[in-house]
Amino acid sequence: MSFDVDVTARRGAGEVGACFTTGDGLTVLVGASGAGKTSLLDMIAGLLRPARGHIRVGGRALFDADAGIDLPPERRNVGYVFQDARLFPHRRVRANLLYGASDDRRLDDVARVLDIAALLDRWPRSLSGGEARRVAIGRALLSDPALLLLDEPLSSLDPARREEAMRAIARVRDARAVPILMVTHDRAEAERLGDRIIPIGG
Numbered sequence: 580m581s582f583d584v585d586v587t588a589r590r591g592a593g594e595v596g597a598c599f600t601t602g603d604g605l606t607v608l609v610g611a612s613g614a615g616k617t618s619l620l621d622m623i624a625g626l627l628r629p630a631r632g633h634i635r636v637g638g639r640a641l642f643d644a645d646a647g648i649d650l651p652p653e654r655r656n657v658g659y660v661f662q663d664a665r666l667f668p669h670r671r672v673r674a675n676l677l678y679g680a681s682d683d684r685r686l687d688d689v690a691r692v693l694d695i696a697a698l699l700d701r702w703p704r705s706l707s708g709g710e711a712r713r714v715a716i717g718r719a720l721l722s723d724p725a726l727l728l729l730d731e732p733l734s735s736l737d738p739a740r741r742e743e744a745m746r747a748i749a750r751v752r753d754a755r756a757v758p759i760l761m762v763t764h765d766r767a768e769a770e771r772l773g774d775r776i777i778p779i780g781g
């Protein structure tokens with residue numbers, strides 16, 4: 580089993596949370612705006628502390644309130660691609676990609692899969708939103724994560740780039756090297772990419 584999640588957290592005046600288990604592959608989280616999808620990814624990454632519950636990935640406890648386990652983000656081996664790419668502005672694309680990479684031998688492969696090989700010497704500020712998003716996915720993959728969290732990875736892309744990025748994500752999914760949790764609002768995207776779909780909130 581890849582993910583075993585049962586958590587709630589306070590957010591503002593309300594509460595968000597989820598309870599699900601999944602197998603390998605790509606799991607899509609769907610839910611209305613404000614339902615708590617990003618909050619859930621933040622809890623898994625260790626950026627938001629749950630009020631209760633547990634988060635286990637591949638049998639490893641990242642958080643367990645009852646057992647007093649709460650690994651810091653840097654020990655969770657999470658590749659997190661945020662809604663905004665959050666590249667380091669003072670590093671070129673190549674250095675962004677290699678930030679946190681255990682070795683640089685996979686750089687060319689990842690750059691080809693994500694169609695960013697021509698961008699390696701560019702500065703982040705010169706990239707389009709879709710290009711920056713693909714660089715962020717590449718950076719996450721090169722850090723050899725134990726799990727990959729994608730928060731609406733295709734939302735800012737035009738149809739052609741969206742199709743390319745969808746194929747790239749499908750290739751990562753099919754390699755089965757890393758379980759993926761992906762948030763999307765797009766039903767067609769969810770059905771095409773997801774091995775399963777988990778509703779969040781409501």
Ligand SMILES: Nc1ncnc2c1ncn2[C@@H]1O[C@H](COP(=O)(O)OP(=O)(O)OP(=O)(O)O)[C@@H](O)[C@H]1O
Pocket residue numbers: 590591592593595610611612613614615616617618619
């Ligand atoms: N830092 C914060 N402080 C207080 N409340 C917050 C904070 N961040 C989010 N919330 C609230 O928590 C709830 C869940 O937000 P979250 O961003 O997790 O939802 P979401 O499902 O990812 O939404 P969207 O699809 O619009 O991105 C919302 O009601 C939001 O207003």
